[in-house]
Structures are given as C-alpha cells and as structure tokens.
Amino acid sequence: MADVDFTKDGHVARVHLNRPQGLNAITQEMDDLLLDAWTTINGDPDIWCAILSAEGEKGFCIGADVSSGAERKTRMALGGGLTGIGGPWVQLKKPLIAAVQGFCVGGGFELAMCADIIVAADTAQFGLPETKVGIIGECGVVHRAVRQLPHHIAMAMILTGERIKADAAERYGLVNEVVAFADLAATAQKWADKITAASPLANQAAKAAALGRLGYPLEVALMTRFEEIEQYAESADKREGEVAGGERRKPVWTGR
Template identity: 40%
Template structure:
C-alpha cells in the first residue's frame, strides 16, 4: 500500500493509507446506513487480511461512509431474503470481522449510529472514537432476534454489568457522551473532527515499537478470557518474542542517545 492508492474491495469497502503507518478501512454503503450484506462481509474480511499482512501498517481505523451511520448492523433486506447465513464468514464471523483474528490494533471511528451488528463491530475493535451525534445499541430483542455476534458478552465486559443488561433487554440506544462517561468510548468529538482525532490516536500508537504493541495487545485482549496463570504464561511468551527482536535493543539505545527510535518491527 502507498499513500496515493485507494484499494477498493468490491463496491462496499475501501482501504487507504492516511499516514505513514495508519490504514483507514471504510464501509461504503451510506444509502443503507452501511449495513452488512454478504458482499460487504467478504470484503471486510479481505480488508483485515490485507492490513494484517502489510508490514508498513501498524494501526487500522474502521469507519463508515457519510455522517449518519457507522453501521446499522445486518442488512434486513438480506435477512428477509433468507441470506442471513451469508452475512458471516467461516473465518471472521459476522461481517467477516467480529471473530476475525487480528494482530494489529483497530480503532472504530463511529461517525453516527452504530446499532445491532454495528455496535458489535465497534465492540470487536480495540478502541472507539465517536462523533458527538453517534449512538450505540443492541435493539435485537425489539425484532425478536438475539445479538449473537459478540455483543451480549462484549458489552457486559466493557461497561457496568447492570447497565449492559438494561441496554440488552430494553434495546434502547446509548448516546456517545454517556458511552464515554461509562468507559465504552475513548473520545467523543464533533463530527468534522472525528477522522483527524482517530488518526492522531492511531499515530500515537504507531509511534511505538510494532512488535511490542502487537504482543501487548494480544495479552490485553485475552484478559477477560483466561485466569492469571494463563495470562502470566502469555505475558512471558510476549517478553520472549520481543526480547529476540531488533527493536528490543533499539529502544534503550535511542533513549540513551537521546534520539527518536527507529523501529523495524523485527
């Protein structure tokens, strides 16, 4: 990838570099609030694989086209046509994303409504930056459905349990400001500042040693899934992986020489 190119994956997902080491992935279905259909699921899965394989990319931002919706979840027209199964992929789960293995950090730049599967996609990211008019919600129970793409347990882990259960059982929306106040969202900014804010955060992450970031993230992601014994073993494995890298020596040398480090990611 280079700074000039926009990689179009089908008609529904685009990928481009927005900094030296930051990729922007955009859902391109604004007329249907960036809802997920079968093609979009395949394209988003491909975007994950593309950015993970690119050694120059250190952090990825995911957003939706337009300023009204990040993602409205599953395309209900596709569900009505009996295509619900096609909205998930074997490797990635819903949208080709929510269960897709990802080594690098992902930031959700939520530019409007993130409902149902849209909230689940945001929860599957590592960090969330939201526009002031954004809102989150799992309204599945209002339609006789279940939020089966990770929302039921990821939301309960991310915010106070009682509030998560209230939102799950009522299907009500959570405004961005409230989401930030309870720790679901990292930053809330005016809509026109959203992308620049997400890029700044991604660049702060990308300024650090890539291997150390990825190894640290892997352990942090697993924190809710394992006990301390397993997490200690994972942390020790992360240390071993980093200790064998060039960057392990570069960091201390740069500090002693009072210069910015030159990370190789190897």
C-alpha cells in the first residue's frame, strides 16, 4: 500500500495517511501523493467532499519527516501544498473533514487546521512543539492557531510547546466533535453525509466566499462580488433547488 491512499466512495474522496510506523510524518513522496489527491479533488465535479484520515491509533501526523535532513527537495508546501508552509499554497475548493487521533502536532496540526470540519478521537492531542525544541522557521501553524483558537490559548501553546487534549480542543472550538477512537471513521462519514446532502456547488461557493474575505473588514466582505456565487446562480443545481422546493421534495443534486 502507498504511504498515502486515495479512494473515491460515491461523492466522497478519502485521503488516508498510511505511514503509522513514522507516526504519519510526511515524506517528500507523501507530499507528491497529497498534491495529486488535492488536484484530483479540485478537478473532479463528482467529488463533493473529502475526508483526511490517518492510519494507527498513536498519531494522526507529527508534521514533516526530517529523518533525511530538514532540507526539502522542492518548494511545494507541506501536505501537498495544502498548508502553505514553505512553498506554493494549494487551496482545496471542496469541503474537507479531518479525522484526528493521537498525536497531531507541528505540521500535522497545521494540516488538520486546513480542514473545514475536525472530528477527533478522545486520544487526540494537539500541539506546537517548535519553540520547546528550539525550532522555528516557516511556521504557518502559529498563524492558523492564533486565528482558530482563543488568543491566550494559542499563545500559550506556541510559547510553551505544551499540548492540549481532545476535550479541551472541543471546549475551545477547535474541533467539532470528540468520539471514541473506534467511532472516528463513522463519525467522519456522518459529517460527510451531512455535507453531501447539500448542494455541492452552493457549498463550494459558500466556502470560497467565507474564506476568501476572512481577513478583511466586514464591510469589505459585504461589498465583494464572488465569482463562484455568480456562477452558481446560473447552474442546473440552482434551478433544481427551486423546482424541488416548489414540488416539496428533496433536491437531486448533480454538481453541475
């Protein structure tokens, strides 16, 4: 099996880190495979949602594999470009669910925070160990953490390197749901079912709008015209939603 498995189940793509012996630390080969996965997901109109998961109970991902040295052979960002750390940034257009267990630290924490929904096993621990071990560089994880966690919680994690457990992460709003490890895959699928019940094109337009003006003042976001929303207005799914509403039935989405 590859160190990154990519499968498609109906309208859901599954991206699975499969290197548990290294706590799913991301190698250059894994970066390449992840880039292929994100590119396929973005380009396939029949994929409406993606789940990112990892093999083994001990760790979701501990970041980049540095066993062969810290230097990377390409400028591609960590996680196949998804994180934006250290190179070109690939933005995933489709909703992404991360299913996290065990150690989720450093670049692995960054990778999880790239998701739109995070479900965590009660074994999960989130952390930024960089300063604790004297490493700091192109560290995008600090920028995401201080935006996705309460300020003082994020800064305490950054400055001490201490980890927080799943229950605290849920309390701080970092994760959507905490479950037993045995229920993690089923819980991620439950969220995927909820997402794929909605219009895929509307979801993609909503994600693009929400994230595209996240760092801007509210008045700027409200005055912005979003190409994805304008394109959705002319789609077959938009018309299907209107017809289904008039006929009092569930819409049948096609992603077109």
